[in-house]
Amino acid sequence: GETRDGDGAAWRGDDSAAGTRGDAPAALPGRLDDDIDLGARLRVTGTAWRADPGDRAVLVIDANGPVEVLAPPHGALAAASALRRGLVAVTSGLPPPGGGLIAGLAVGDTSAVDPALDAAMKTSSLSHLTAVSGANCALVVALAFGAAALCRAPRGVRVLTGLGALTAFVVLVSPEPSVVRAGAMAAIAMLGILLGRPGAGLSLLTTAVVVLLLADPWLGLSLGFALSAAATGALLVGAGPLADGLSRWMPRPLALGVSVPLAAQLACGPLIVLISPQLSVYGVVANMIAAPAAPLGTIVGLAACVGAGIPLLGSGLAALAWLPAAWIAGTATTFADLPGAVVAWPEGFGGLAALAVLGGAVAALIVPGHPRVRAAAVLLVA
Known part of the structure; x- marks a missing residue:
């Protein structure tokens, strides 16, 4: 058969029983050659069987030979x-x-x-910096929109410029789950500006998540999509209250600088332990130092x-x-080499639940609240 689109996303072959041809999502176990680009047309020979129920792929192909590139991407x-x-x-x-x-x-x-x-x-x-995230999409859209605004373009042209830059960027970096989430949020925001009804960040996030899950339910099984949505939601909902709480003990600008990576780590940590059962001790500080670069x-x-x-x-x-x-690479290696850079944590959903409870207790300690809640949080953290 033939796989298409360098990621092995589709399979075409003959159905010997029915005598028909068609396309179906397929998965190739293992890593393809780095020289194979998205959009390339490939040929692979191997054994195919049905994927597990609920998987995006319909077929799993166990290749018994090298992958042959029939044609490079086009357009x-x-x-x-x-x-x-x-x-x-x-x-x-x-x-x-x-x-x-x-x-x-x-x-x-x-x-x-x-x-x-x-x-x-x-x-x-700092691994989120080596993968395209929502921040990259926001930067591209903001630069394109701002350039159109400097040229005194009307609102419709500004929106179209922003959407055009966003589309080109998504094609350039490939539609990873985090990019799809960020792109959907930016597109909805641009639509709101065009209609004269700009939306708040949380409404944009929830609308984008609902629309994307309706269009592609398998995103609900993507850890990258979940991490992207959780980090964005944490910044929108948690960074402000955390900054208010931290400002009682430190200058306001420093509190704002700490609250952003802290909110993201509290939200994403429970999900990260599903793939790497450990905690980064210096993650918040490392992100604060690397963030300006x-x-x-x-x-x-x-x-x-x-x-x-x-x-x-x-x-x-x-x-x-x-x-x-x-600067970012030096920050990563410096903090990774410090003693006690990581702490082992229970794996699986038990570790997820335990870290979520601990993160909630840390947030309760920082955000002003009822004295009894704070006392319970102190005991829990201890």
């Missing part, structure tokens, strides 16, 4: 592939580990990230990606993007 997917490869090429000569991190920051391409750096990023709770690395990295084919321009922008990337 927009070919352009996106060329841009990604161009960015990797212009950053390949930059000093590691920062050089390998630029493509991850800008377009989510982690093929050049050193395994040691990847482990350090996970240990220090992330937007700069993303913006300059995207500029280097677009200009990669232009002599000197692409390499010059890549060299500039190396500075924030090296």
